[in-house]
Amino acid sequence: MxxxxxxxxxxxxxxxxxxxxxxxxxxxxxxxxxxxxxxxxxxxxxxxxxxxxxxxxxxxxxxxxxxxxxxxxxxxxxxxxxxxxxxxxxxxxxxxxxxxxxxxxxxxxxxxxxxxxxxxxxxxxxxxxxxxxxxxxxxxxxxxxxxxxxxxxxxxxxxxxxxxxxxxxxxxxxxxxxxxxxxxxxxxxxxxxxxxxxxxxxxxxxxxxxxxxxxxxxxxxxxxxxxxxxxxxxxxxGREVMLVVNKPPVQLGETVLAVENLAVEDETGRAVVRDVSFQVRAGEIVGIAGVAGNGQTELIEAITGLRPLAVGRIRLEKREVSQATVAGRRAAGQAYIPEDRSRVGLAVAASVADNLLMGFQKQPGLSRRGLLSLRGLAEHAVRLIKQYAIKVARPTEPAANLSGGNLQKVVIAREFAHHGRLLIAEQPTRGVDVGSIEFIHQHLLNYRSEGNAILLVSAELSEIMSLADRILVMFEGRIAGELAAAEASEAKLGLLMAGGEKIRNKN
Ligand SMILES: Nc1ncnc2c1ncn2[C@@H]1O[C@H](COP(=O)(O)OP(=O)(O)OP(=O)(O)O)[C@@H](O)[C@H]1O
Ligand SMILES: [Mg+2]
CATH class of the missing domain: 3.40.50.300 (P-loop containing nucleotide triphosphate hydrolases)
Known part of the structure; x- marks a missing residue:
């Protein structure tokens, strides 16, 4: 033919x-x-x-x-x-x-x-x-x-x-x-x-x-x-890729993120997040599952400071950050891998190096007496490009010339390097290749082992089930249920995601 x-x-x-x-x-x-x-x-x-x-x-x-x-x-x-x-x-x-x-x-x-x-x-x-x-x-x-x-x-x-x-x-x-x-x-x-x-x-x-x-x-x-x-x-x-992750047991520490009675409204004043309360402790990954459009995006925007709260409180470590700016929350220890990286996470007209360095201007070693150390900055960027295998001809290349997955890796590399006590990761492996998925999953687990708290939002149930310790399911702006990873299955999660039976086991 x-x-x-x-x-x-x-x-x-x-x-x-x-x-x-x-x-x-x-x-x-x-x-x-x-x-x-x-x-x-x-x-x-x-x-x-x-x-x-x-x-x-x-x-x-x-x-x-x-x-x-x-x-x-x-x-x-x-x-x-x-x-x-x-x-x-x-x-x-x-x-x-x-x-x-x-x-x-x-x-x-x-x-x-x-x-x-x-x-x-x-x-x-x-x-x-x-x-x-x-x-x-x-x-x-x-x-x-x-x-x-x-x-x-x-x-x-x-x-x-x-x-x-x-x-x-x-x-x-x-x-x-x-x-x-x-x-x-x-x-x-x-x-x-x-x-x-x-x-x-x-x-x-x-x-x-x-x-x-x-x-x-x-x-x-x-x-x-x-x-x-x-x-x-x-x-x-060119090598065998580990398609399943190995999750080591970990010691739970103090509460890093506490969200209390949070409510959020959309542009028209409609309640899109209602009365949401949960905590993420040091050493755990809490997953948020749900069918898109059930308030997950708005909840994360409220926690990261991109959207005002209608009601409720957010505590990051010991500080109340309910009214803090994005920069204020970042300084308090928040790292964020956003879902919409072209809108929130990157400046595509700027170089790859500049994108990797965004938010690092005040880091010791990279600046002295208010002046940026050009050599320090360049070395930092080159280190991240190598470590995360970001495919780019040179660090000064505009980010716009990167392939889709390599752009995602720029955000991931920068946010891991920020070393926040709290990492909020939204769809962290969307658009990245299998080798990089393995690498990012391993990084998330190491981050958790180092005693940090991770809030993970993913549309991939398999990703949430293999990484999270606890899973919260959102439905119509509320937490419809919570499952420990060990007892979660696609069927149970699917039922909660569709607004079925309410399960809540506090621990
Ligand atoms: N307009 C451009 N200018 C300069 N380099 C480019 C341009 N478009 C693509 N490249 C480079 O060409 C190579 C291939 O990119 P391409 O977008 O085809 O990859 P891809 O296989 O689609 O990757 P991904 O899975 O990340 O989307 C990359 O190194 C990329 O940086
Ligand atoms: Mg592509």
Whole structure:
């Protein structure tokens, strides 16, 4: 059978980096292909070349055996490609159908024919079982549905080949299952799918074949049915990766974080966190689980100082910090790995070194008599880059040029180095490769062993269950239950997350 898509000898260089080094990739019609590899291996670069966002330095692209040269995504779309971006490119104030047809509106006598547009969008949605209301305003839709709108957009433009770059990173487990059903349906109708992921269980459950990149080269293309997560990670990392964590027993110390009767309101004055009380003690990891949108984000914003409290008190070590600024809480011993790293955690226009040094200006050794020691700063940055294997050509490189996972590592490296008594880690392994997940998990456990307190928020139940000592489940702004790690199971957590039975065992 002729390939739907073939890449031959693709080469792409950036200053100081060979991002794609002679890459060949051939995918059949109706196939679901996973593209995996460590952070910075060149996955996004390759897909951007395929979609016409970057021009390759060498190599050829064939779509249905026709040689193509893409000067822009416009050309790629015309050849039957579609890309679902991770940061959705939708207009929140427009409806679903307005977003879908945007830039490709059907017209009648020179006017946009809204009726035809809406019908056509509804018809495509039905044909591919994409549940979405064409008249709904996009701004009100949950993330999983917005992603469906992005998929609809590509189908409306008659895409035959769909590219998805880490599509599950922002989804809840339920939304992910919905996406997989949609993608299987699309492949069943002959569409070709290429998706990038760091989650090997997703590779195993969704793909027909997996292509592994390492340092810009293809190291293997494996038939999914004949491989294993261990084999894939060996091709990715070049060594065996420990996929389970070993949690040593630890001595509980004094209370580091105490949250009392906390209530938080959203912009419209609606209560989004209600009467939440809990403590995190030195030497323990407390996990917060819940379906996205049940108040976890607002709770963390209130604890870190990004959002005011409506009611309640927060104590960090011996100090009341309920009204303290973010900087005040940081000085009191709070480190924070935020979920939305592009908005809260980083300045992407600044250099990697500057991002690693943010907040360290007052550290002894790095400054003297109010003056920053340039040498000290540079050494500190270089040390962190090496220790966390951050892939960057030089420390002065703008952070914007880093791959997604390497950006995440910059925040993680900086926050661990801050040595706060309390570490708040939100989705700490989102977007990072398996080797780095292992490394970050080990770091979190060491941090705990050193007698610090960790509050961990993660959408990955397996991550929470393997790391946390106690798990709090949030539902509709309240703590719906608490489980000790030893007695937690996906089924029990799932029940609490869905607002089922209330369990609370105090210890
Ligand atoms: N616009 C750019 N300018 C300079 N260097 C870049 C640019 N885009 C990517 N790079 C570099 O190219 C390499 C490959 O990056 P790419 O984004 O393709 O990695 P990736 O496999 O998608 O990684 P991740 O899993 O972290 O998203 C990295 O070293 C990155 O820093
Ligand atoms: Mg990427």
């Amino acid at each position: 002729p390939y739907a898509l073939e890449l031959r000898g693709i080469v792409k260089r950036f200053p100081g980096v060979l991002a794609n080094d002679q890459i060949d990739l051939a995918v059949e019609p109706g196939e679901i292909r996973a593209l995996v590899g460590e952070n910075g291996a060149g996955k996004t670069t390759l897909m951007r070349i395929l979609y016409g966002l970057y021009q390759p330095d060498a190599g050829e692209i064939y779509i249905h055996s026709q040689k193509q040269t893409f000067h822009s995504p416009h050309d790629a779309i015309r050849a039957g490609l579609g890309m679902v971006h991770q940061h959705f490119m939708l207009f929140p104030s427009l409806t679903v159908s307005e977003n879908v047809i945007y830039g490709a509106e059907p017209t009648r006598a020179g006017f946009v024919d809204r009726q035809t547009a809406r019908q056509k969008v509804a018809e495509i949605a039905r044909q591919y079982s994409l549940q979405v209301d064409p008249a709904a305003k996009v701004g009100r839709l949950p993330v999983g549905v917005r992603q469906r709108v992005e998929i609809l957009k590509t189908l409306y433009r008659q895409a035959e080949i769909l590219i998805l770059d880490e599509p599950t990173a922002v989804l809840t487990p339920q939304e992910r299952d919905g996406l997989f059903a949609i993608l299987r349906g699309l492949a069943g109708q002959g569409k070709t799918i290429i998706f990038i992921t760091h989650k090997l269980h997703e590779v195993m459950s969704l793909s027909d074949n997996a292509t592994v990149l390492r340092d810009g080269r293809v190291t293997a293309t494996l038939r999914t049915a004949a491989t294993s997560p261990e084999e894939i990670s060996r091709y990715m990392v």
